[in-house]
Amino acid sequence: MDRHGHRVSHSSFTAPDHTRLADLHRAMVIGRRFNQQASTLARQGRLAVYPSSTGQEAAQVGGVLALGDQDWLFPTYRDSVALVTHGVDPVETLTLFRGDWHSGYDPHRYRCAPQCTPLATNASHAVGLTYAARRKGRDVAALAIMGDGATSEGDAHEAYNFAAVWNTPVVFLVQNNHWAISVPLHAQTAAPTLAHKAVGYGMRGYHVDGNDAAAVYAVVSHALAEARAGGGPAIVEALTYRVDPHTNSDAPQRYRDEAEVAYWTARDPLTRMAALIRREGVLGDEEETERALAAFDAEAEKVAAAVRDRLAGEDELDPASLFGDVYAEVPPLLREERQELVDGLRET
């Protein structure tokens, strides 16, 4: 779609049907509300930190909804909306930021690796997992998410190269949100686009409007289908913008102009999709449309309220649990330390 939500066509990609468009919009509405709620909780001190992805919902939702039932997601810390869209429990998604534990969910249950904080290191995990799945005769593809800054890391290069050489079905979704904390894209790369990087690895590179959920969905679906068919991995660069600060402790006024933010908020992915939905009657006639859109908002409110409620109290944290899953069995040294810690706490 164009910036006002007018449909445009592309010869190589199939546009999602109405049902899918509705799914995409619904997930974005929930994702936006989730971002807002989590940011509020961070300001209130209920979360230790929250890296918001407001403005990037289309890229995350479009990428994740393209995944099949057996496929895996390898997210970063900024991809909470991707996790929630993928089906990970919202509170379990926030465990990392709440400070209760370094990850709050069972990766096997959701087919979702822990949110990765070191940049681009999750990408080679996706390559290895899909290699293993192929060896076990299972049709599993993976979506590895990274940001524009992460493409400068050596681990991005190594993962791209391994995936291409091994021909594993991984789509590397690069959310180019233009800022790596305070460093702008032009200080990050001299490549014409980040999608160009694919050429050097002998794989396909796609450059897509990352604020157009339909386009991201169409391109990632296409790339996944090709990868599954043996066509090799791909880089999909989704051009988007980090509207909020890097985290709640960032100070973006020190490094960027409000005018730039305004340029991008005028291209907001939710506004554009809502315009398309209304114009094309994706959700029915005018009355049905407004009712359905209101229902999305109400659902998003429910998700936010549930998050608030469930995070209202403090979880009981068991000091002894620190020692439990360091090794398969607790070794003698850790048993001793655990005992000392527990005894010490009992005395105080």
Next chain:
Amino acid sequence: MGAALNRALRDAAAEDPDVVVYGEDVGALGGVFRVTDGLSREFGAERVFDSPLAESGIIGTAIGMAMYGLRPVVEMQFDAFAYPAFEQVVSHLAKMRNRTRGAVALPVVVRVPYGGGIGGVEHHSDSSEAYYTHTPGLRVVTPGTPADAYSMLREAIACDDPVVFLEPKRRYWSKEAVELPVRTEPMERSVVRRAGDDATLVVYGPMVETALEAAAVAAEEGRSLEVVDLRQLSPWDDSVVTASVRRTGRAVVVHEASVFGGYGAEVAARVGERCFHYLEAPVLRVGGLDVPYPPPKMEHLHLPGVDRILAAVDRLQWESEWVADAEGPGVGG
């Protein structure tokens, strides 16, 4: 020892179809030390194969494979060439089980030929064990004998923890008459390689042989040295060492790595904490010089040998006045 490792890999791969072996040059060449010789031919290129030349990618992909049920055994060609993979090892491999509260185990074995003594040029002789032992979540093991090389590698591959398997490359050519497959003590247990009464030599990996030579020489001079081979450096079960030192009253810990901040510091500290009232002398450390690993023609100056070990043993306060003091009231044991 190289042949024992090769046999261990072969037997493990034959037993468990989830075992895959890869790294740089491990396929057709069989590894630069030939430890993977013939495996690619026997098990096929899907299970034993050359990877792109990128250590971080090797560990990263092994993590992904282990998440989906494989048991990758990867080779870092040389100690110092493993450093590009450090982040994957310490930030992901070591922590995945913990951060997922046990939901994701990573049974990955990272084989690292380590240490000097082979006339290697720069970056081919590092003793990098302390970098790994300082990271909770990793098992760090190192065999000192061919029998242990076989048994411990089999155990490492079967282990549900990630294992950094340090192979003392100067001992690849060490020979021991042993019927394979052999199973020795569980790898987390230190073993007494030679019993003795006067002092304990605490060693691992390449220094096991050297310490046994030193003990043999000392015996001719009338001094009885016990040699304890640590085997698993981390997590460390110190019970065998502390039992030994409580009996002998003296200890020297020996490794190739530089002394300052080395693994021996941990051993010395722990023995000091646990055996203080039994000690007749401070625990001494013998190790490499605190300099970058020297060039081949000068590495003999760096590496501990029999003479340096025995010189340290001689400094363990055997003089009668010290012994007399130590045997005073309230001290000794």
